[in-house]
Amino acid sequence: MAIDLHVYSNGPPGTHQEPPDEDNMSDSSSELVEIDNAEFPSFFEERGDRLFHSHGRSPYPLPIDADEQHRLNRQHALLRGFLDNHYVGPVTEVLRPGARRHVIDLCTGTGRWVMDMAAIFPHVHFDGCDIDNVTFEMHDIADRFRHRNGTVDFVHARDISLCVRNYPALIREVARVLRPGGLFVSCEWDSYPCMIDGTGLGSRAPRTHHYFSLINSALHTLGVRSIAGNVPRFLEQSHVFTDIQCARFTVPVGPWQGGLERTGERLMTNVLVYAQSILPLLLEGEYVSRRDAVGLIEGIGDEIDNVPGIVLVYNTVHARRI
Numbered sequence: 558m559a560i561d562l563h564v565y566s567n568g569p570p571g572t573h574q575e576p577p578d579e580d581n582m583s584d585s586s587s588e589l590v591e592i593d594n595a596e597f598p599s600f601f602e603e604r605g606d607r608l609f610h611s612h613g614r615s616p617y618p619l620p621i622d623a624d625e626q627h628r629l630n631r632q633h634a635l636l637r638g639f640l641d642n643h644y645v646g647p648v649t650e651v652l653r654p655g656a657r658r659h660v661i662d663l664c665t666g667t668g669r670w671v672m673d674m675a676a677i678f679p680h681v682h683f684d685g686c687d688i689d690n691v692t693f694e695m696h697d698i699a700d701r702f703r704h705r706n707g708t709v710d711f712v713h714a715r716d717i718s719l720c721v722r723n724y725p726a727l728i729r730e731v732a733r734v735l736r737p738g739g740l741f742v743s744c745e746w747d748s749y750p751c752m753i754d755g756t757g758l759g760s761r762a763p764r765t766h767h768y769f770s771l772i773n774s775a776l777h778t779l780g781v782r783s784i785a786g787n788v789p790r791f792l793e794q795s796h797v798f799t800d801i802q803c804a805r806f807t808v809p810v811g812p813w814q815g816g817l818e819r820t821g822e823r824l825m826t827n828v829l830v831y832a833q834s835i836l837p838l839l840l841e842g843e844y845v846s847r848r849d850a851v852g853l854i855e856g857i858g859d860e861i862d863n864v865p866g867i868v869l870v871y872n873t874v875h876a877r878r879i
Contacts, residue, residue, distance in 0.1 A: 604837060607834075608620055608621055608622045609621065615720055616721075616722055616776075616780055616781050617719050617720045618719060618776070618835060619831075620834055620837070624833070624834065625830070626667050628827050628834070629669070630669055631823050631826065632716070632823075633670055634823065635808075635820055635823040635824060635827070636744075638819065639808060639817075639820050639871075640806070643674055643677070644742065645804065645873045645875055646802065646875030647740065647875075647877075651711050651738070651739065651740045652678050652710060652711060654680050657682070658680060658681040658710045659683075659704075659709045660674070660678075660683045660710060660711045660712075660713065661683075661709055661712045661734070662674075662683065662684065662715075663727075664716070664720050670713070670715065681710075702734050704734045707734070707736045707737070708734060708736065709735050709736065710735075710736060710740065711739060711740045711741075711742070712734070712735060712740070712741050712742070713742050714731075714742065714743045715742075715745075716744065716745060716746065717745075718746075718781065718784045719776070719781055721784070722779075722780040722781060724787070725791050725794070725795070728741075728791050728792060728795050728798075729795065732878060736878065737878055737879065738877055739877065739878040740876075740877060740878075741875065741876050741877075741878070742875045743788045743872075743873070743874045743875075744874075745785035746869055746870070746871055746872070747785050747786075747869060747871075748769070748773050748783035749766070749769050749770075750762070750769065750810060750828070750868065750869050751867075752866050752867065752868070753807060753868045754866055758867075761860075761864050761866075762860040762867060764852075764853050764857055765856070765860050765867070767853060768832060768850075768854065768856075771844045771845055772838075774844060775839055775844050776838075779838075785872040786872065788872070788874045792874065792876050797878060798876040798878060798879060799876065799877050799879050800876060800877045801875075802874065802875050803872070803874050804872075804874075805870050805873075806870065806871040806872075806873070807868045807871075808870070809821040809824065810825050810828055810867045811824075811861035811862060811867055812862065825858075825861050828857065828861065832854045832857055836850055
């Protein structure tokens with residue numbers, strides 16, 4: 558499949574060009590700005606030896622360098638293998654052929670989910686990344702979406718908690734753009750690993766528990782709180798969603814058996830990369846010294862290798878717009 562990359566932003570005035578519209582009936586409420594190559598550096602900043610988004614109000618604390626890109630792609634492959642699909646919920650029903658279909662992927666990351674989904678559903682227009690039936694946009698998730706009311710069939714929000722301070726407000730905006738019967742899917746990790754047998758992580762893997770406690774304290778200061786267990790309640794309180802379905806998946810971290818060996822290896826690698834990627838936030842906030850952090854991260858690897866039963870819980874929720 559040919560790649561046709563166009564990058565758009567709601568940013569400062571420049572050369573204006575609307576993205577391709579499949580039926581010449583725009584579903585956009587604002588004009589997009591096509592970003593020239595010379596403008597790209599203004600969207601990023603270097604801190605220490607790592608590259609970060611320069612994204613104004615967004616609390617997102619992780620870099621966007623090669624290690625993080627590999628982590629996100631590894632997570633995509635991990636979840637595809639573990640769930641045996643790219644999605645949960647009645648996606649094939651919502652995206653059935655016969656009408657123009659439109660999907661938004663929030664915080665699309667490397668765009669792997671969007672690209673794979675666009676190959677499966679070639680009749681659907683995706684807003685997220687860079688192939689023929691996809692538009693890649695730079696957008697602050699706290700801002701109003703550019704789409705008009707009731708023009709979107711499916712909004713996908715996977716692992717977006719680090720970008721969102723006000724999730725109920727986000728749900729209101731999702732509800733605004735969804736058509737009646739449209740689908741919202743949320744997928745979020747718990748904020749701490751845990752033990753599959755229910756024993757306390759702090760007693761079984763104290764360095765892992767301590768490091769994640771530091772992470773969550775730092776995120777709390779940014780206004781980012783764990784939302785994984787609260788999404789169903791937020792949807793109910795909005796009074797505009799129905800058929801709210803929830804599931805919790807226990808995903809192994811580290812050495813495992815029963816056909817999940819590769820999943821455990823991938824998630825172990827991702828936990829360690831995440832621990833390194835979040836380190837600048839901890840150092841800037843003086844939550845830990847670099848020396849102590851190095852020891853804690855080494856300890857996480859040691860505990861994952863030697864303490865059986867460490868897992869992360871992956872929470873999925875899907876609901877239909879009334």
